[in-house]
Amino acid sequence: MTTATLRTSRAFSDWIPASWAYPETGATRDLRLDFMRGFVIPLLFASHFEFFSALMFIGWERIGVVSTAEVFVILSGIVVGMVYGKKVKRDGLAAVMPGLLQRSVDLYRISVVMILIVAAIRYIPWLDSTVITTFHDPYGGNTYQLYPALDANLSTVISKALLLQIGPHQFQVIGMYVAMFVLFTPLVFFMLTKQRVGLLLGVSWVLYAIHYGAPFQSLRPTGAQFEYAFPLLAWQLIYVHGMVVGYYKQDVLNFFKGAWGQRLLYLCVLMTLGFIWLTLNHPLVQFPDWARLQVIPPDTFLYIYNEYFPKSKLGIGRLINAVVLFVSIYALLTVCWQPLHRALGWLLIPLGQASLYVFFTHVFLLLAIMNTPLPGYNDFWINTAIHAGLLALVWVMVKKEFLFKWIPH
Known part of the structure; x- marks a missing residue:
């Protein structure tokens, strides 16, 4: 064990x-x-496979007013x-740009392939694809069609x-x-190469502030579907900051090993516990x-939630919660790695290392399970x-590298 790790551990000795x-x-x-990305996967299933189960006791914003998307984007930026x-x-x-461009092409290609496969699935008469071709707003009660009508021109669908x-x-966060x-x-x-970190972060905050103050959904520069749920000007904030943290990872870790860093760490843990207490007051009727x-x-809770924790605008409360929760979990994994790794690493690390693959395949697993009688029983x-x-099936698919040659991971 290195001196740096020992310093971190002494704070909790x-x-x-x-x-x-x-x-x-x-x-x-x-x-x-990887462990944290793997932990996102069960929460993803809780969010998209909306059957009330034991998983919901951690999945439905039970460990803070944070969804899988915030954690996924932060982790993506850091990595x-x-x-x-x-x-x-x-x-x-210049030497890295070809790799960045290739990764961009791979991500874009898998997104378009997903969209077109689902578009084709709609024409299978005995398969109900409603769960992945519509979006039902549980609060407003409205259902939105996510694809053109079946008689739309092929050119319209492709464009x-x-x-x-x-x-x-369920896949739009990848978009x-x-x-x-x-x-x-x-x-x-x-x-970063020009060492203009202050300017970079300042511009990122300005873009976030512009969107935060704008009328709802008025600023969607890409025109893409994902911007209804994840407006780019707001959500770039945690991605950009994640990239900066990843780029200067060792400097950030060294800061948290110092006196002020330790104080900030304790504050993050206390705030995380406070956010957990807050979200447990959510009047969700599904919970006993x-x-x-x-x-x-x-x-009062719903007012606080809607005012300071809106997901679409990445509300300031949700933003702070995501940051302090991330710091707290990372610190926990740092000082308690061995027991946590033995208990859950075998499950979560493979899922985390193949998170893009899981995001892709879970859409089709959702389609499959919704075309069985099982969800209709509505039994806990x-x-x-x-x-x-x-989750077990996905884990086996990852371990067996099923279709890894065709699906990015």
């Missing part, structure tokens, strides 16, 4: 053995990030900043697919990632009384078995 700490080897791949950033520092931005203007809503990767990644690396706090009146234990079975 009164109650956590130093031997549990993450072994800092200096490798580019950080298994803590890009780490992996490509190391090459940029060594070989320069909208190429512009990412249609597609299953956002495509746009983020193409439009922001080269610019961020350029600014014992699983819900009732300290905050429902009307059947629903729990559905979630557990699907």
Whole structure:
């Protein structure tokens, strides 16, 4: 174990053995990030396979007012900043650009392929594709068609697919990632190589503020479907900052090992616990009384939630919650790595390392399960078995590298 790891562990030495700490080897791949991405996958299933089950007790914003999307985007930015950033520092931005362009093409291609496959599935008469071709707003009660009518011209479908203007809503976060990767990644690396970090982060905050103050859904520069849920000007903030953190990862870790960093870490943990307490007051009728706090009146909670935690605008409360939760979980994995890795690493790390593959395949698993009688039973234990079975199936598919040659991972 390195001196750096020991310093981190000493802050918790009164109650956590130093031997549990993450072994800092200096490798580019950080298994803590893979573990966190893997942890997102069960939450993803809870969000998109909307059957109330045991998974919902952690999946429906139970560990903070944070969804899978925020964690996924932050992690994506950090990993890009780490992996490509190391090459940029060594070989320069020009040498890295071909790899960035190839990754952009791969991401864009898989998005268009997904859209077109689902478009074709709609014509199978005995298959109900409603779950992936429409979006039902549980709050407004409206259902939105995500694809043109079946009698629309093929050219219309193809053009909208190429512009990412249609597609299953369960996959649209990948569309956002495509746009983020193409439009922001080269610019961020350029600014970092010029050491204009302050200007870069300042511009990022200005774009966020512009969108935050604009009328709802008025600023959608790409015109893509994902911007209804993940407007680019708002969500670029956590991607850009994630890239900067990944690029300067060692400096950031060194800061948190210092006195002020330790104080900030403790503050993040306390705020995380506070956000957990807050979200447990959410008046979700699906949860029994014992699983819900009732300290905050429902009307007051919903006002706070809608005012400061809107997902579409990446509300300031949701933004802060995502950051402090990320820091807290990363710190927990740092000091308690060995027991957590033994308990869950076998499951979560493979899923995290193949997260794009899981995002792609889970859409079709959702379609398959919705065309069985099982969801119709609306039974807690059947629903729990559905979630557990699907997660196990995806894990096996990843371990067997099923269709890895065709599906990016």
